[in-house]
Amino acid sequence: MRDEAEQKGGSGADGLGARRCRDVAGGGITVLKVGGAVVGGELGELEDAVVVHGGGKQITEAMAAAGLEVAWVGGRRVTGDTAIAVVREALLRVNREVCDAIGPRAVGLAGDEIGLKATPVRGLGHVGTPLPSRPQAVLEALADGKIPVVAPLAAGPLNVNADDMAAALAVGLGAERILFLTDVPGVLRDEQVLAEVAAHEVETGEFEGGILPKLQAAVVAAREGVRAEIGETTVVA
Numbered sequence: 001m002r003d004e005a006e007q008k009g010g011s012g013a014d015g016l017g018a019r020r021c022r023d024v025a026g027g028g029i030t031v032l033k034v035g036g037a038v039v040g041g042e043l044g045e046l047e048d049a050v051v052v053h054g055g056g057k058q059i060t061e062a063m064a065a066a067g068l069e070v071a072w073v074g075g076r077r078v079t080g081d082t083a084i085a086v087v088r089e090a091l092l093r094v095n096r097e098v099c100d101a102i103g104p105r106a107v108g109l110a111g112d113e114i115g116l117k118a119t120p121v122r123g124l125g126h127v128g129t130p131l132p133s134r135p136q137a138v139l140e141a142l143a144d145g146k147i148p149v150v151a152p153l154a155a156g157p158l159n160v161n162a163d164d165m166a167a168a169l170a171v172g173l174g175a176e177r178i179l180f181l182t183d184v185p186g187v188l189r190d191e192q193v194l195a196e197v198a199a200h201e202v203e204t205g206e207f208e209g210g211i212l213p214k215l216q217a218a219v220v221a222a223r224e225g226v227r228a229e230i231g232e233t234t235v236v237a
Contacts (some may be wrong), residue, residue: 025072030051031178033162034051050148053094054153058090059086073123075213084156084159091110095108110153121189127158128160129160132224133173135172164213167217175221177227178227187233196233197215199237
């Protein structure tokens with residue numbers, strides 16, 4: 001049975017995200033993946049947290065405004081020579097908005113400027129699959145008591161999926177936890193939040209829709225020893 005095609009898996013900008021943020025405790029690095037919508041100021045209270053944001057809606061709007069065609073192949077946005085500049089500008093604008101919402105502890109970082117790496121995806125233009133990274137700029141921000149906020153770009157620049165980037169950072173940093181904040185309380189089955197999802201359930205096609213990229217990224221992190229959660233749902237290897 002395929003589950004929850006209707007799950008959007010978008011931004012955690014509401015009370016659901018706020019409750020999960022308050023659950024983040026110290027003791028290790030936590031990577032938080034948030035959507036492109038402006039997030040709440042409760043993130044500014046966190047310790048040892050790295051925020052990775054998306055921006056798909058804003059990118060689509062910016063490309064349309066620039067008269068550029070929006071095309072997808074295998075769930076990835078085709079990003080040509082002209083489009084990559086538009087994508088980057090849109091993501092940096094979202095980055096500033098997220099930083100403003102978090103507050104003075106936020107430090108905005110563009111992934112392509114801090115050494116994030118990705119493997120180019122053939123045929124899609126400036127698109128990459130992110131590799132585990134341990135950027136010095138992120139470590140320095142954490143050491144200074146700041147909250148690094150990372151835009152999902154890799155050297156090139158390359159446009160990368162924000163869920164995948166969050167997982168790659170979590171693995172590279174040796175994070176204790178990765179938490180995907182969404183506009184639903186967790187992964188749903190028959191309108192009920194699942195406490196746990198196993199990797200084999202993701203890989204055998206039991207889930208589809210907007211939640212699937214987050215599940216796949218969570219599996220990557222979980223298999224490298226990172227505690228992975230989507231809202232209230234734990235994803236286990």
